[in-house]
Amino acid sequence: MVGIVTFFATPQIKSVWATANMSPDQQEALERSVYYAGCSEARSAGAAPIYQGQPGYREGLDGDGDGVACEPYRGQ
Numbered sequence: 001m002v003g004i005v006t007f008f009a010t011p012q013i014k015s016v017w018a019t020a021n022m023s024p025d026q027q028e029a030l031e032r033s034v035y036y037a038g039c040s041e042a043r044s045a046g047a048a049p050i051y052q053g054q055p056g057y058r059e060g061l062d063g064d065g066d067g068v069a070c071e072p073y074r075g076q
Contacts, residue, residue, distance in 0.1 A: 022053075031057045039070035048072075 022030070034055035036042040042050060042061065048070035050057045061069035 027053055030055055036061065036070075042070045 031053065034047075035058075036045065036047065036050075036056050039048060039061055042048040042056060047056055049072065050061065050069040052062075052067035052069075057069050059065070064071075
């Protein structure tokens with residue numbers, strides 16, 4: 001029996017590949033192509049976490065400034 005395995009890049013890796021050759025203006029336009037009022041809205045849409053360079057990312061949603069907006073909460 002022969003099987004076929006397909007590998008898919010994770011969204012953050014695909015985002016890095018897709019935005020690597022973009023100018024800062026192009027990257028900003030892509031990020032602004034989708035707008036979430038807050039992280040609750042992004043999570044409800046199934047978009048969270050949102051990585052810098054992905055549609056919907058903005059610094060206002062990235063509380064710790066690490067390039068990942070609407071991260072899952074981590075228990076202490």
